[in-house]
């Protein structure tokens with residue numbers, strides 16, 4: 001059964017050590033949604049969080065009142081879209097998680113969400129650039145391959161862009177890759193950590209199974225890769241029009257936030273996959289790429305190289321890069337046209 005220990009790991013066992021005493025304000029924009037609510041719940045359970053600010057265009061004070069009764073120390077506040085609400089939610093924040101926006105329905109791609117979500121993320125990014133320019137910004141809203149470049153452009157236009165503090169949350173791809181291999185191999189998924197690189201949609205999701213010592217072949221390998229690349233579609237279809245992954249995403253988002261908090265509080269060797277401003281394929285005109293990233297007090301500490309991969313994985317990577325370039329450019333163009 002899933003327990004908080006899977007998300008917070010050692011924190012639960014070490015209880016309140018020195019490193020958990022530092023104050024950390026975490027803000028969730030889109031906090032009343034399918035992801036926002038369970039994500040806020042998991043953040044309330046995290047002893048590293050001292051203040052939790054929940055903002056949404058609807059229902060955030062209600063969600064905050066509910067979660068605020070949980071007997072952990074952090075203070076929870078809900079904010080409505082009043083003139084000062086968003087700014088108040090953001091001010092002083094160390095981590096801003098953004099799951100605001102519409103989810104997919106069956107038959108849609110993540111890119112089909114662009115028209116609605118691009119402007120939602122742009123406007124929230126403007127507020128974050130104004131009120132929390134030094135926070136770590138964690139983008140969950142899809143299409144992540146485009147919403148992260150949108151956020152970067154908004155911050156650049158205001159002169160506050162720090163590439164070390166902007167993250168596209170791709171943790172769910174790694175969570176799925178680990179779970180799916182454990183189902184095939186009958187292992188404990190908690191001990192699996194499959195590297196997944198690229199972006200966060202279909203062909204841009206590239207699991208590097210060979211790096212974990214696995215050598216699946218033929219249809220088994222094809223099916224595994226396809227399941228990781230289209231895990232989101234599996235959930236969209238199963239929910240049959242009622243949305244996409246929310247609970248597993250909440251877990252993945254809470255895990256990423258926890259890793260950032262650990263790293264900012266001095267823990268070493270905290271490594272998470274994430275879609276960041278990356279040097280890895282800049283020579284091919286690709287400004288953002290997901291790979292394993294070592295986190296530190298300043299955000300991105302070190303971007304790990306891809307490492308050794310098989311010919312099969314190289315082909316997946318080539319397909320990824322072609323798609324990714326277009327997705328990133330689309331986000332950049334959007335801000336040029338609709339700043």
Ligand SMILES: NC(=O)C1=CN([C@@H]2O[C@H](COP(=O)(O)OP(=O)(O)OC[C@H]3O[C@@H](n4cnc5c(N)ncnc54)[C@H](O)[C@@H]3O)[C@@H](O)[C@H]2O)C=CC1
Nearest residue numbers: 030032033034035056057099100101102103140141142249
């Ligand atoms: N990065 C990833 O791995 C994943 C990303 N997602 C994406 O996360 C997003 C949210 O998904 P769900 O929570 O299921 O959707 P949802 O519709 O249940 O919730 C979205 C929330 O955003 C709020 N919202 C809309 N506009 C807003 C604004 N301007 N300011 C603040 N809040 C606003 C809504 O009121 C709603 O409460 C979708 O774009 C979805 O595709 C979903 C799963 C995984």
Ligand SMILES: O=C([O-])CC(=O)C(=O)O
Nearest residue numbers: 104142172232233244245
């Ligand atoms: O599939 C979707 O639309 C939501 C998502 O990003 C995921 O579950 O990976």
